[in-house]
Amino acid sequence: MTTRFKARTSTPVLLCVAAGLALSACGNGRMVRGYVFDKQLADAIQPGVDNRQSVESTLGTPTVRAAFNENKWYYVSTTVRVRPVFWPDPKEHRVMAVAFNDKGVVTDVENFDLSDMRSVNPVGDKTPTRGRDLNFFQQIFGNVGRFSGAAPVGSGPTRGPNG
Template identity: 85%
Template sequence: MISRVKSRAIKPIILCLAAGVALSACGNTRMVRGYVFDKQLADAIQPGVDNRQSVESTLGTPSVKASFNDNKWYYVSTTVRVRPVFWPDPKEHRVMAVAFNDAGVVTDVQNFDMAAMRDVNPVGDKTPTRGRDLNFFQQIFGNVGRFSGAAPVGSGENRGPNG
């Protein structure tokens, strides 16, 4: 009789715990990707006053440097909402572009947000390559029998120039 009473009292507790665990998996979390901005530090960068060294000591290393010259640094930060089973959804995006002159002094500081973001659809075409198309088994067993059983260089009587 006592065991039935205990089992009846435990069942609702177990059901509540299981429902809590199941519902917690559906929760939203926010995650910052990239540079973590400190508004005071970012606003402290002044054109004509700061140089590369002071920018790097204040903000740290940039997320990206310009591709063809070292005169523009980008600090990129994106806050996304992560939900189970769905793609991350960007909620906040900020890019700070710091431009330098040839002497390394800051000439311009630009800030971009979500309004400046653009969707880019990459081309799905494939670049043709030279060679053969190999199936799974050709890739796995393709080198069987291609090499002779000779010993590696330097392991026998015919040592190479270094050994």
């Protein structure tokens, strides 16, 4: 009788625990990607006052340095909502662009947010190549019979084409 009683009381508990675990997997999570901004530190950067060294000591190393202009640094931060099965959904986005002159003094500080973010869709076209278009079976069986039974170069007594 006690075995039946334990089975009856533990089943609902196990079902509740399993349902709780299953529902927690469906929850939304937030994740910060990139630089973690401190508003006071970011607002402290002043054009004409700060230089490369002071910016780096205040904000840290930049997320990205401009590829063709070493005088522009970018601090990028994106907060996304992460949901199971779906792509991450950006909720907050901030880019701080710091420009320097040739002497390394800050000339401009620009801030961009989520409204400035653009979606880039790559082109799905194919690049044409020279040669033959092979179907599936030609690719699989195309080399059958193309090779003779001769030993490969370098495996004979001469050890190569030049002896």
